[in-house]
Amino acid sequence: MISVPEAFKKFRSRLELSEREQADASRRQKEIRAHMDGSFDIASDFLTGSYRRWTKTKPLCDVDIFCVLGLQERPYRDKPPSALLRVVEKALAEKYGEKNVKAQRRSINVLFGVAVDEEEQTNDQVMSFDVVPAFDKDDHFEIPDTDTHTGWTETDPRVHYDKALEAQKLFSGEWKGLVRMAKKWNAHHGKPIKPSFLIEVMALEVIQPPFGGDYRYELKAFFAVLADRIDEEWPDPAALGPPVSDGMDAAQQQNARAELMKASDAAARAIQLENGGRNGDALRVWRDEIFGPLFPLS
Ligand SMILES: Nc1ncnc2c1ncn2[C@@H]1O[C@H](COP(=O)(O)OP(=O)(O)OP(=O)(O)O)[C@@H](O)[C@H]1O
Ligand SMILES: [Mg+2]
Structure with missing residues (x-):
């Protein structure tokens, strides 16, 4: 395994x-x-x-x-x-x-x-x-x-491009990977966060370098902080368009928060299972409860 x-x-x-x-x-x-x-x-x-x-x-x-x-x-x-x-x-x-x-x-x-x-x-x-x-x-x-x-x-797509590049550099080249994983979680759960660009915009602010070297803990913390701050207003990083957070009403934000907390809890459980030597069960939680079939079991 x-x-x-x-x-x-x-x-x-x-x-x-x-x-x-x-x-x-x-x-x-x-x-x-x-x-x-x-x-x-x-x-x-x-x-x-x-x-x-x-x-x-x-x-x-x-x-x-x-x-x-x-x-x-x-x-x-x-x-x-x-x-x-x-x-x-x-x-x-x-x-x-x-x-x-x-x-x-x-x-x-x-x-x-x-x-x-x-x-x-x-x-x-x-x-x-x-x-x-x-x-x-x-x-x-x-x-x-x-x-x-x-x-x-x-x-201004160039500004969005440059900001993502900068974040990627500061986070040891792992920032985009983390954003892709969180977006995968979102898609696998029927897109509670809408638009998914909002995940990237929030990541620009809430993922703080340095990269701790471990995706498991980074993701658990990322889901938790997204849950905490999903109801805030998130402006266009280029300060030109409307808030990127204008696609959800209060009920949708509540739902997104609940889903994000579930994801953070599932990540915590997976980490515990792994620490308890239950590797297979930990993999199952990451796959079945968080990311879906693209997360490998073997
Ligand atoms: N509120 C906004 N103001 C200004 N530009 C925006 C705004 N929302 C999106 N954009 C720009 O339009 C692009 C395309 O929007 P889209 O919603 O497809 O996001 P995306 O980043 O491509 O994410 P996805 O992976 O969901 O396609 C964004 O990447 C961004 O550059
Ligand atoms: Mg797009």
Whole structure:
């Protein structure tokens, strides 16, 4: 049987992007760009969000692609954000089929019909993209946002990228791994924390260097502090967009807190089991109660 530290090492690497996944993401990016070019004046496109920052969890879904619109599309900026989202949705539905394409708050989700097996493997294929139509705004971007009163959100993915990189450096290269694991917990439990970007934003503040050298204790403490502070307001780290915490109401925050406390308690129990020599039971708790099938038992 594998030891708990070995299981964490394996789990950590399973949550990393593989070369084949990156190749698949790049192929999908080109395909979407080519299709968008047929319907819109696109100035540039790039992959961004947690995918670009290496804080995305697995299976790989909702990879963000910004499609920066050119001058010809500028009139959409004077209409409601839903008008732009709707035309992009329509254009993408021509290629991917109506049932696979859905307008969301700030983007259009495109499903590729990729199957996931019981072990949460996708054969290194990306399951979906979030296509984000964007306008240049000063040195950053403006994107549609149906949940804000102005209808648009300013965002600077470079600032988010730099902050994650800095946190990663200060935490001995283990900060992103920890964020991916916490996001895996979130996804496995039906996303009590919404959006999952909030986990990363909170991690920027609450994960204090240095890395103690042990994922088990770091995670137990991380879940506990997330529970403690989930009802606070968490601003955009780039100080441009609305609070990242605006996606949950009080009842959702209460639910997230309860789930986080359960996770922290389960982590404490797993550590106790392991200390009592019950390695197999400890692995089971990490897998069954916290992370799901991507956490290895062997
Ligand atoms: N409130 C906000 N203000 C400004 N920018 C934001 C805000 N929320 C999200 N963003 C930017 O948009 C990107 C995409 O948002 P998204 O919700 O997909 O988060 P993500 O970090 O990609 O996480 P996930 O792994 O869930 O996809 C974020 O990574 C961030 O750069
Ligand atoms: Mg994303």
